[in-house]
Amino acid sequence: MEFDWTDEDAAYRAELRAYIRKMLPKGWRGYDQTDRPAYKTAARAFAQGMAEHGWLTQNWPKEYGGAECSAWRQAILGEELTPIGEPRGSQYMNVNWIGPAIMRFGTEEQKLNHLRRIAAGDVFWCQGFSEPDAGSDLASLRTRAVRDGDDYVVNGSKIWTSHVGIADFCILLVRTGEPDSRARGITVLIVPMGQPGFTTRHINSLAGDESHYELFFDEMRIPVSARLGEENQGWEVVRWALAYERVGSTQYQRAAVQLAEAAEIAIANGKFDDPEIQSRFGEAWAACQAARLLTLKVYDLREAGSPPTADSNLSRLISTDCLKMVAQLSADVLGLEALDRKGPGIDPIRNASMAVASGTSEIQLDRIAIDFLGLPRSK
Amino acid sequence: MQFSPNEQQRQIIESLQTLLSRHAGRERALQFARTPGYDHELDAALGQAGFLDISQASETGGLDAALAGFETARTAAVTCFTASALVSPNVTGHVSDLRVALAEAPVTQPIRLGGYCEMLLVLNDDEALTLDTTPDDWTTVDTNRAGFPLARLRPGAITRARSLGPGSGARLRDWWRVEIAVQAAGLMKGALDLTVDFLRDRRQFGRPIGSFQAVQHRLGRLAVMVEGARWLAFEAAYRDARPDLAATAAAFAAGGADTMFRECHQLHGAIGFTRDFPLHVWSIRLLQLQQELGGVSRHRRDAAQLTFLNPEVLAAAVTPAV
Numbered sequence: 001m002e003f004d005w006t007d008e009d010a011a012y013r014a015e016l017r018a019y020i021r022k023m024l025p026k027g028w029r030g031y032d033q034t035d036r037p038a039y040k041t042a043a044r045a046f047a048q049g050m051a052e053h054g055w056l057t058q059n060w061p062k063e064y065g066g067a068e069c070s071a072w073r074q075a076i077l078g079e080e081l082t083p084i085g086e087p088r089g090s091q092y093m094n095v096n097w098i099g100p101a102i103m104r105f106g107t108e109e110q111k112l113n114h115l116r117r118i119a120a121g122d123v124f125w126c127q128g129f130s131e132p133d134a135g136s137d138l139a140s141l142r143t144r145a146v147r148d149g150d151d152y153v154v155n156g157s158k159i160w161t162s163h164v165g166i167a168d169f170c171i172l173l174v175r176t177g178e179p180d181s182r183a184r185g186i187t188v189l190i191v192p193m194g195q196p197g198f199t200t201r202h203i204n205s206l207a208g209d210e211s212h213y214e215l216f217f218d219e220m221r222i223p224v225s226a227r228l229g230e231e232n233q234g235w236e237v238v239r240w241a242l243a244y245e246r247v248g249s250t251q252y253q254r255a256a257v258q259l260a261e262a263a264e265i266a267i268a269n270g271k272f273d274d275p276e277i278q279s280r281f282g283e284a285w286a287a288c289q290a291a292r293l294l295t296l297k298v299y300d301l302r303e304a305g306s307p308p309t310a311d312s313n314l315s316r317l318i319s320t321d322c323l324k325m326v327a328q329l330s331a332d333v334l335g336l337e338a339l340d341r342k343g344p345g346i347d348p349i350r351n352a353s354m355a356v357a358s359g360t361s362e363i364q365l366d367r368i369a370i371d372f373l374g375l376p377r378s379k
Numbered sequence: 380m381q382f383s384p385n386e387q388q389r390q391i392i393e394s395l396q397t398l399l400s401r402h403a404g405r406e407r408a409l410q411f412a413r414t415p416g417y418d419h420e421l422d423a424a425l426g427q428a429g430f431l432d433i434s435q436a437s438e439t440g441g442l443d444a445a446l447a448g449f450e451t452a453r454t455a456a457v458t459c460f461t462a463s464a465l466v467s468p469n470v471t472g473h474v475s476d477l478r479v480a481l482a483e484a485p486v487t488q489p490i491r492l493g494g495y496c497e498m499l500l501v502l503n504d505d506e507a508l509t510l511d512t513t514p515d516d517w518t519t520v521d522t523n524r525a526g527f528p529l530a531r532l533r534p535g536a537i538t539r540a541r542s543l544g545p546g547s548g549a550r551l552r553d554w555w556r557v558e559i560a561v562q563a564a565g566l567m568k569g570a571l572d573l574t575v576d577f578l579r580d581r582r583q584f585g586r587p588i589g590s591f592q593a594v595q596h597r598l599g600r601l602a603v604m605v606e607g608a609r610w611l612a613f614e615a616a617y618r619d620a621r622p623d624l625a626a627t628a629a630a631f632a633a634g635g636a637d638t639m640f641r642e643c644h645q646l647h648g649a650i651g652f653t654r655d656f657p658l659h660v661w662s663i664r665l666l667q668l669q670q671e672l673g674g675v676s677r678h679r680r681d682a683a684q685l686t687f688l689n690p691e692v693l694a695a696a697v698t699p700a701v
């Protein structure tokens with residue numbers, strides 16, 4: 001047991017910080033997502049630049065464009081990039097779980113097609129999981145794919161899909177088993193955006209301009225070769241994906257950075273001298289630090305080659321709690337000024353939405369109770 | 380960065396768990412609640428197996444002692460082990476087999492295990508004081524035979540205390556905080572384990588109570604609290620009780636102690652309030668621990684000050700803005 005970064009890891013972090021400073025204008029806090037082409041161009045340029053330095057997928061095997069470094073490199077990436085507004089855009093998902101899922105479940109052809117492009121920082125993906133009637137109960141999803149020769153024919157719809165406006169591919173969950181087959185009848189498809197029969201609709205969301213879309217599939221044909229993993233075995237892919245997704249964007253560090261910003265304001269405006277406010281800063285900081293360790297523990301398990309465990313649920317729950325705690329504290333430090341979108345306040349809606357995205361807190365608690373504590377199932 | 384224990388740490392934990400399974404546990408905890416006393420037998424076993432020197436035995440001694448402290452606290456053993464093996468060597472600079480207790484000047488508050496200690500470490504602003512004590516220096520506090528045995532130092536005894544020199548106070552405060560975090564994490568883990576076991580067995584409405592989601596979610600939150608407390612305590616010990624980390628660990632662990640107390644009792648129903656059921660041994664200790672060293676608010680405020688008013692600490696901990 002030790003809690004030090006290696007010298008190499010520390011040097012990597014320092015290089016990354018210098019690169020960020022070089023690439024982004026001072027005061028940058030995230031892209032304007034409403035100008036999608038500009039957003040995509042800038043995010044791609046940032047990621048490609050990282051790829052040129054070999055920083056984007058360092059922990060991947062050499063054959064797929066990595067450098068065989070430890071999973072800790074990825075933790076550092078997340079710690080440095082998530083809190084400042086994720087300059088890779090949605091490419092963080094590629095590196096965190098889409099790539100690893102393709103590596104684990106993909107055919108040679110899929111690996112060849114996708115992994116190099118991901119490692120080069122060229123492509124954007126989106127994640128078509130949730131449906132209007134299948135949110136927390138994801139295993140009840142209904143978007144249907146029927147085999148027809150060498151194709152699947154897909155009908156149905158998805159909702160809440162993020163990053164669609166800049167995506168090149170969608171990783172799509174479909175039902176191939178009987179309607180009531182639940183987790184046993186789900187298949188994963190890799191679908192290029194713009195495929196005939198595939199349309200999208202933007203949803204106006206308070207959580208961020210690229211947060212939510214609807215996807216519609218009307219007799220969309222997609223070759224069987226686009227299937228990731230075996231037919232009806234998609235749930236296994238989902239389990240892996242979600243465990244990695246949860247820790248991949250380091251929400252604890254986002255909360256910690258926001259907290260530090262709020263503290264700076266509180267120190268300047270005198271609120272930090274209020275013992276109650278100061279105590280709440282200490283409380284929130286301690287929670288962020290606990291979240292950090294509980295998340296790094298998941299990387300440690302991953303580095304050791306462990307299959308997904310409920311540790312990722314602990315990490316997600318406490319990290320999103322921190323985001324809410326910090327937003328409230330920021331409001332109490334700033335007053336109504338906190339709600340000025342051009343001001344320094346922390347957006348309470350965006351922070352709150354993280355406790356719904358990627359599985360709600362209640363679903364995390366279900367998993368912790370059953371998988372971590374070993375309590376009996378409710379049914 | 381590595382969360383799993385190394386080979387040596389694994390051996391420490393395993394051999395300690397074996398020792399504790401013989402000399403400690405729920406039955407023994409209850410026995411000491413029925414007939415108050417100090418577990419000299421356990422201390423002798425810990426001493427014989429070399430656990431008292433643990434903090435000096437290797438480069439990661441502070442962490443090793445914290446790991447051992449967590450295991451003992453988890454069993455609610457009646458021992459000064461964490462103060463003796465974790466705090467004292469790091470403050471005085473040497474190992475001894477004395478039973479140690481911790482206090483803050485002007486030592487008017489009751490002291491955890493005070494009546495049984497041989498050396499009292501007293502935090503007196505920026506100095507740490509040591510006081511050799513005998514049972515005559517103490518008056519027992521009536522705790523209704525619940526929680527840690529407490530005692531008050533007789534007025535006048537403190538005049539015999541010797542200073543460890545300027546600056547030693549900070550060291551004592553920081554290691555005491557780590558000790559509080561280690562103790563609280565261990566006690567919380569023990570209380571949670573008890574509660575989970577109970578709720579798996581106890582049936583109402585034809586099913587185990589632990590299968591009701593309203594109950595499961597509350598336990599899920601407690602699990603996060605225990606795990607967070609544990610890792611923060613270990614990290615602070617690993618970093619030689621760095622002031623900000625020690626305050627942060629204590630803030631988190633002590634900050635959760637009352638919630639753990641309330642939730643575990645609530646989820647046990649009436650049996651949790653009986654002397655013959657062991658929950659009270661763990662739960663009341665948590666409340667006692669929470670009051671030490673100025674209590675939760677002081678840990679939190681110190682954590683805030685030591686972090687946000689310290690540019691160096693802050694720069695190392697958070698990504699700078701672009």
Ligand SMILES: Cc1cc2nc3c(=O)[nH]c(=O)nc-3n(C[C@H](O)[C@H](O)[C@H](O)COP(=O)(O)OP(=O)(O)OC[C@H]3O[C@@H](n4cnc5c(N)ncnc54)[C@H](O)[C@@H]3O)c2cc1C
Nearest residue numbers: 127128129130135136160161162353356357358359360362
């Ligand atoms: C910002 C954001 C981004 C997102 N991005 C994507 C994306 O890119 N791709 C994608 O596929 N999805 C995405 N989602 C969708 C997300 O995965 C779902 O919102 C989430 O799984 C919850 O589903 P739901 O919204 O239908 O809520 P519901 O499942 O309807 O839940 C509503 C409430 O009921 C509670 N609840 C539900 N079931 C239970 C239960 N069994 N026990 C107790 N309480 C329960 C929930 O916890 C929640 O509080 C995103 C969501 C957000 C907020």
